[in-house]
Amino acid sequence: MRFTLDDVAYLRGAEGTHALADADGLTLTDARRVSDIASLRARFGDRTAVLVETTLLRRRAAAKFPDASNWLFTEEALEQSTAGAVAAHRALRLAGMPVHDVTCSLGTELAALKHLASEVVGSDLDEVRLAMARHNVAHGGAEVLLCRADALRPVTRGTTVIADPARRSAGRRTFHPRDYTPALDDLLAVYADRDLVVKCAPGIDFDEVRRLGFDGEIEVTSLGGGVREACLWSPGLSSRRVTRRATILDRAEEVTDAEPDDCPVAAVGRWIVDPDGAVVRAGLVRHYGARHGLWQLDPAIAYLSGNELPSGVRGFEVIAELGFNERTLRKELAVRDVGALEILVRGVSVDPDVLRSRLRLRGSQRLSLVITRIGTGSASRAVAFVCRPSR
The missing domain is CATH 3.30.2130 (VC0802-like)
Known part of the structure; x- marks a missing residue:
């Protein structure tokens, strides 16, 4: 479903908070969903759809975020959002810096950054997602400044920029970095003189990224046994001589191409x-x-x-x-x-x-x-x- 600003205002208010607590008390399983929705509709009328959708999205989000029970989501934004542990890892690399997330969406990166960065700014073109982000990052940590802005029209100076371009168009996944929204080559051009971090799909073509002019570090991160993302770090943010990094969050292990690679070939051992x-x-x-x-x-x-x-x-x-x-x-x-x-x-x-x-x-x-x-x-x-x- 498509959320509106009015929906977000309702869900953030006392009335919506109490209604969500009631909705969360229902199972909403396939076997019970019709009767549960009927029960909610009898009490909350036209608000039922946003209550059910938010409750189900919070349950889906629990695997990504430890505090998902308090967050607001849209389905598309949840699908692309960064898992909490991955966002926390990235925030550690940016500790002490002023950071601007130019595609902040629901605020996943902001929530991790506000505990570590010296200053945090978030912007997005989607007003509904911004309103949700305002709710999601409202509690604990430093203040986060939010504004509506186009990622390709800078509104801050002297900040390290984070971007997470959309990788879906008309519901379909896009694979070429020029088809991202905003396009990767446009991001690289606009922020050529800034420290820049760009979250990409894990299957992105590394050679194509280099052909677009990127000459920094590509970090591939795994969590829970699965590869979650590839992240581009501009040269000013990467270690000397490192152009590729593998980060295994489950074991807190990192491997880079600056390390020795003298690995022989031999018959199988034990x-x-x-x-x-x-x-x-x-x-x-x-x-x-x-x-x-x-x-x-x-x-x-x-x-x-x-x-x-x-x-x-x-x-x-x-x-x-x-x-x-x-x-x-x-x-x-x-x-x-x-x-x-x-x-x-x-x-x-x-x-x-x-x-x-x-x-x-x-x-x-x-x-x-x-x-x-x-x-x-x-x-x-x-x-x-x-x-x-x-x-």
Whole structure:
């Protein structure tokens, strides 16, 4: 649904706050939704739609924000909003600086920045989102200045600029940085003389970003086992010699391309490690391997191996190595009484779900299967490693 300024004013007021508390007391599940909405409509009339939508959005947002139960959202803004832990990490890098979020939307970045930045300004063209941001950042921390402004028409001086351009158009996801709103090349041009931070989709083409003239650091961040975003940091905000960084928030670990990448290639050892997605996406597999004393199974494949498992990292202990052949695999897994099988694949065209069903597993044991390609040209071969996961 589309929220209005009147809706936001109602939800922020005492009457709306009490009504939201009542709505939150209902389950609003598929089985109960019709009757729950009817109950709300009998009490709150035309306000029912915004109450139900806000309650459901708050529940969806709980995984992103620890205080989502007090926030106001639109569905589209919630989908693009930065997870609280990612915003907090970025705010740490900007501690002590005056910062202007020129696409502040609901205020996710502002909420993290106001505890650390020396001054915080937020602006957006969407009046409804600005009104929601005013509510969301109202409590605790320093004051946040909010205004309605176009991101491509600067209204502050001397601030570090943060931008999170929209990556959807007419409900569809856009992939080319020139199709962002505002376009990435326009942002880079307008703020060429300013320290600039731009949040981008994790799948953004790094080469295309460089072709647009960006010469700073690209940071890829993961959280909860998934890659969340790629973030561009202008040269004045990045460390010397760093152009790529992988940040793994779950383990508070960072890897950069300024580190050694002397990672050899060798036969499989005791363990196989599938590096975090941020490391792979940032192109830092060799750097990560060198840091942890691991080696690659193949120079073109992201799997690493070693005889010791890095602390806190999930790995796969190799118990059998086979040429990739379904009949051979089926026999091997049957002998090992395997009934549940996690399948990881790199470099081989295999659908894990299809393969799992064709292996006809009937046992009681749980193992993992790592399938990859080793070698090139006529020496290339598909290999399957039967493994025991570390956890």
